[in-house]
Amino acid sequence: MLEECQFVYDFTQEGMEKAVDHLEKEFQKIRAGKATPDMLKGVVVDYY
DSSP: OHHHHHHHHHHHHHHHHHHHHHHHHHHHTSOBSBOOGGGGTTOOOOOO
């Protein structure tokens, strides 16, 4: 039983860390007055 609880805890902790990392990346894209290079990381342009 203790091992199952530890597995669930570890799995949940890893998922929450990924969620926080994703949220931090999304917050970097928010424009708050001045443009930053991080805002353009998600922009992809095809060129020849």
